[in-house]
Amino acid sequence: MKSLSFLLISFFFLTGCARRGSVNEMHVAERMRAYGCVSCHTIPRISGAEATVGPPLDRLGSRTYIAGVLPNSPENLSRWIQHPQSIHPGTAMPEMGVTKSDADEIAKFLGSLK
16 A cells, blocks of 8 residues: 555656656747747756756846846746836847747746755
8 A cells, every 4th residue: 555655656756746846947948949948048957948048047046137127926927028228228138929828937946946
């Protein structure tokens, strides 16, 4: 009976069922590549994201501010990812056409980097 329980728990963990609400890093990596994030930023756990045009995004979840102007929260980070120019006109970060759902997922991933 113990081995059956172990197998079921292992199955749910490995398939992601036990991690409801977690970020699918493979999907986030694909979206970050598609939007060009990796062209400017070094991003931990995203292969190929080693650029130095923009700031590195390591430990973003531990930072107090986003771009030095917005209090760091998932909602604000998502807004920044979608519309940086409306928040800080003239910033080097361009508008990339990121959808709300993609921005929310990317923000959740970046917020987990502590």
